[in-house]
Structures are given as structure tokens and as C-alpha cells.
Amino acid sequence: MKAGVIGLGAMGLGMARNLFKQGFLTAAYNRTSGRQVDLQVEICATPQALAERVDVVLICVSADRDVLEIVSAIAATVKPGTVVVDMSTVSAATAVQAASLLQDRQAEFLDAPVSGGVEGAAQGTLSMMVGGKAAVLERVRPVLAAMASRIEHLGEVGQGQACKAVNQVMVAGVNQAVTQALAFAAAQGLDMDKVIDVLAGGAAGNWFLQHRGKTMTQALYNPGFKLALHHKDLLICREMARQTAIDCPVIDTTLTDYAELMAQGFGDEDISALFRLKWKK
Secondary structure, eight states: OOEEEEOOSHHHHHHHHHHHHTTOEEEEEOSSTTOOOOOOSEEOSSHHHHHHHOSEEEEOOSSHHHHHHHHHHHTTTOOTTOEEEEOSOOOHHHHHHHHHHHGGGTOEEEEOOEESHHHHHHHTOEEEEEESOHHHHHHHHHHHTTTEEEEEEEESTTHHHHHHHHHHHHHHHHHHHHHHHHHHHHHTTOOHHHHHHHHHTSTTOOHHHHHHHHHHHTTOOOOSSBHHHHHHHHHHHHHHHHHTTOOOHHHHHHHHHHHHHHHTTOTTSBGGGGHHHHOOO
């Protein structure tokens, strides 16, 4: 199978590199022209040109409107039988709309958002949540396995994005708990590295504490997952919660905190920058 990647940001480029290593990557496209990428494949001038050349189109962009613009563009040239896999984080409704844009071209669509951060994208160890036809997923599973160590079929189109929304709410809760707890630890005058090491191996251990704990306590917030992007995702989650009458106060709290940090110019930092608000000394 010939695969092409649309979107070569921090996540997309890492995934594209792993596809290349496994011999799947044929072409790539990035909206920001002139960006230097170390991929020895054709860099297409348009999404339409990429869609003509591949059997599997993989999309990794930032927002709902971006996904719909890309899918609308490739619908003009995509071949019948092509599988379009969207790995962006968007609403379930957007996934359903994207799938409908491809129906007349007899192309298949999977919504397959991922979790695992830039580390997972670089290492090929992402977790992937897939909505769409099970048979279509099995057809492209070898391609997806080059990027993800866990691939789970959740159901029909849109269910992958619904699961990713659950992930984003949980990430918000973990971020709140870890940053607040570490601020509490700092106030006790504890050795922060030792605190993080011992807690990471116990019942309170989690990925975020292990991978972001020491950097945040050193005021290092290099983006693994940009705060502004999580803010965008949580807006989607808030609307989904409203539609289903589910009370998720962690969503509103985190949106408020992120908005304050974004107003201060920290939107492009990692979400661990929430520590700025918890520990101000």
C-alpha cells in the first residue's frame, strides 16, 4: 500500500518518518510551504496531487475546519477504494461530515485520533482510537501499525473522536492534579526530583508525572502538546458534555486556566505550563 501524509507538524512529521521507515510513505504535503523536512519522498504541491498518488491518505492537522478543507480538496481527485484516515482531534460531527464528502468518490473514511504526544509519534508507540468500518480498518492496519502500538476499533465513524474527547477530559484532570500536587510539594520545601521519582513508581504514578514532572518544576515548557491545542479540544468536549447533559467541571476549570495562560502569551507552551498558575513563587 502506498501512503501519503497531509500535515507535517510535530505529530505528523514523527508519524511520517515511521511510515517511511516501514516502506509505506510515498508522498507528503504540508500547508506551510518551504518547511524543511527530512523525508526522501515526493513533497506534493497540493493535497489533490497527493490523493492521486496513494492508496491511503493520512491527515494530521489542527482544527475541524482544516480537516473539512482538506477532505473537500482531496475529494476531487481521490481514487475509488482509497482509505482516508484522519488522525486529527476534531468533533465527532466533523468526522461524520468528512466521511460524507467522500461517499460519491467511493472512498472510505476512518476517524483515528491518537494519544501519546510527540514522544509517541516519534517512537511509533501511539494509541489510536478508530471509528469506521471494521473491515476497512483491517485493510489498513499494517500502515497504522507503523505509527501506533495500540489500535482500537471503537465503532462507527465519529466514535474514535468521541473516545479521544474522553482522553482529553482525562488529560485535563491529570494535568490539574499533578500541577497542583507538585505546587503543594514545593510549598513543603521537598526535593522535587526525589518526590517525582518516588511517586512515579507508586499508586499516584502516571505518564504525565513521569514525563513532565521534572521539566515543569524547572520551568521548562517545550511543547509536547501545546496548551492552545488542548484548549481547542476542551471546547469540543464542553459542547459534547452540554449535548449529553453531563457535568464535567474539570473542563470548565481547565478552560479558564488555559485562557489565562494564553492571554499571558503561553499558548504555544506544553500543557504542563499550567504549573505557572499553581506555583507562582
